[in-house]
Amino acid sequence: MSREDLRQAVHQAMPATLDDLATLVRIPSVAAEGFSKEPVLEAAHATRDILQRVGFQDVRLLDIPTGYPAVYGEIPGPAGTPTVLLYAHYDVQPAGAVEAWETPPFELTPRQDGRLYGRGAADDKSGIAIHLATLRSFAGQPPVGLKIIVEGEEEFGSSLEAYLLDHADLFQADVVVVADAGNNRVGEPLLTTTLRGEASLVVEVRTLQGPVHSGAFGGPTPDALVALIRMIATLHDAPGNVAVTGMQGQSWSGTDISEAEFRYLAGVLPGVDLMGTDSIATRVCSSYSINVVGLDAPAVQGSRNALIDVARARISVRVPPERSAKEALELLTAHLKVVAPWNVQLAFSEQESGEGHAAATDGPAYTAAYRALRAAYGKEASEVGSGGSIPLINAFARVFPQAEIILWGAEDASANIHAPNESVDPAELERAALAEAYFLHDLGTTQKPA
Template identity: 50%
Template sequence: MTPEETEKLENAVATGMPQAVEELKRLVAIPSVAFPGHPEEPVLAAAALTEELLRSTGLPHVRQIPIEGSYPAIFAEAPAPPGAPTVLLYAHYDVQPPGDPALWRTPPFEPTLRDGELYGRGAADDKSGVLAHVLALRAFEGRFPVGIKVIIEGQEEYAGERLEEFVEKHPDLVRADAIVVADVGNPAVGDPAVTTSLRGLAAFTVEVRTLREAVHSGQFGGAAPDALATLIRMLSALHDENGDVQVPGLPRGVFLGEAPAEETFREFAGVLDGVALPGSGSVADRVWASYSITVTGLDVPTVREAVNAVHAVARARVTVRVPPGGDPVTAGDDVVEHLQRAAPWGAQVSVTDRVHGTGFLSDTGGRARAALNAAMTRAFGREPRDIGSGGSIPLVATLVRQFPAAEILLFGAEDDGSAVHAPNERLNVEELRRVATAEALFLAGYGTA
């Protein structure tokens, strides 16, 4: 690329930013929670808006693809110029549930721009990925230097494997030489990074039953087995006193790259003063290279609805993060068996709604990665570094299996302070511009490399 071509792309992205921010607000305002029990209409509305946005980029072919048992994916493509490679762009339009509205400083689905940051559920994860792709593609005014394929998923957050099954049945639809996954981010705003490892995932719901029905805690408490107390004892058996996972078969790992400083991690995680970080090893060892187990939900009466009763049944949703190379099915089995062994008083334990996703470890060389390094260096003013992620993106492992020769590149507009999956999620707007600029420069550079 000539300096003039580079500057033209940078200016095109910058000029398109005001429109893109307004479009991101429209998308964030849609409560597209694809979890069971939430309404379908907002998810389908987000799909329709995503389709509209992709049509605005100049891609000649855009359509919704039905995904069995899930919400539609939005697919778009443009053929590659003669001799040019093809790039697949991925993101997702569904979001996590907002949680307790009282914990949000602004309503989760009323996007609010404040001091250069856009607040709202999904502003970062992962509707920023959708808009990063849209911004980058618009910069080419319909004349793309590489073949383009785009697939935007509609149920990534619920940890299902529905799109993965679709890709396995229709690999040619998404076949590409390089794959950009815009569902991660940088350690901090302005600190460019490429994510080279992801943890896998195993999740399930565990139910404990001890009585036919709840009974009076005064009349029966002390001898009647409490299902909630039983479940608490079982869950507490998952970690030792230091906070390390103590399930047999789930050892601690070591991350060989640069680890974030503990002080930085504490700040971004919002750890309160005087509260220690659980577990052993560096922060990177714990969140990028080791197993972790989190109780993400409990089905028991709330404090407000509490009655003086011994509970007959209690449920918990348990999520296991699995380091790259680990088997999520085996890890989930190990945790389930550990919980069953820890159940006191002969309580009845059942497990349902199991889902799995495999981790990812990438190569750091290749033509596409070299083009991305150059693009991010230009957009951010410094070279990107390799980092890991404790999160999981189920589709990535499927893409690795289906297309072993493709280079998979993970970067995006989120950062560790974006509060994804938490109250007060936010996106730094300038980071969106830098990432979209980097993506546009990557597509141009990769096409001419």
């Protein structure tokens, strides 16, 4: 099949693929605690049915003992060709405040800007769609061996990791393609080669047996919220660099991004300074970052003149790919203990960590990936690091140390993943599928590694 034939085949596959994407987006498959389990299981069954329909064989739900089922399928390839494991996930973030959405969150809705809106339209049901369009372009007969795993709880901790370690033979592959990333701008191809790790904890500050009147006791009485604010303020220096001892990153040697473009992509308000002093790419890809992502304190609405007896914060750290996330938790905990004022009582809980990833990029699959992106997008691809984390990638790297791991997708920086009005650009989705089809086609001309 020529590249032009393959381009036409991918294009012809898109209407059915977008119908499948619409089916999946309609299912509110939020795997977080406190949300209904039924939609998540419905999404698992719908994914299974779609994979069967496009030609995957031995399609089944994998019973993950501590989590939601993953969906597995495979297609044997021609003799001597490599085996490629495709990955995506069907679970999504909660919609949040429905009133913040301009269209229904669980309905794939086109708008005048040409994008398709809905929760999961990008992260990561678009990843499923990329794999579907790719297989359709080969009429169910790919040039390499294919396996596919679609996870059911990537957004809230991956139980699939333990299953993978116990069932390595099922997932054995020469190349792993993770369709859970994307480009900064539509039409500008990137390969994500590093991921930062993630660590988080909840710190609780207690000072009093209960709230007391601020007039009668304010002054000498330690307020837990004021203490917590003072502690949080020490996490960064004046320009905004992380100020925790031991949390030093390193310079990023890949593609940089201009401050103007980053401000645009992040939606930074006019006149508001960016934090930190290194290059933008260094700050995002290979340095630590610390944020307070949750705070338990009295709301302004209905607040009263009382000193606060207890305050809590969830603090999240993004960790450079070659540094330990568990060590980051230890460094953060030690720092908070040192800077806590007035001998307040501290408690730490809900500690979680996931390690980062740095891919080896000098193998034949990466050469084929760059070639495929150039052919699909009409321009050279750049290398980029991601500040986000994908828990299962390190498990893939640990179980299959010789496998090359390719990370790409259709989640451009305007997709608003994890936020209201999430969207995907259908043309970008088609380009990503075309790149994957070219990639598999090229791999099919190589011999499986010995």
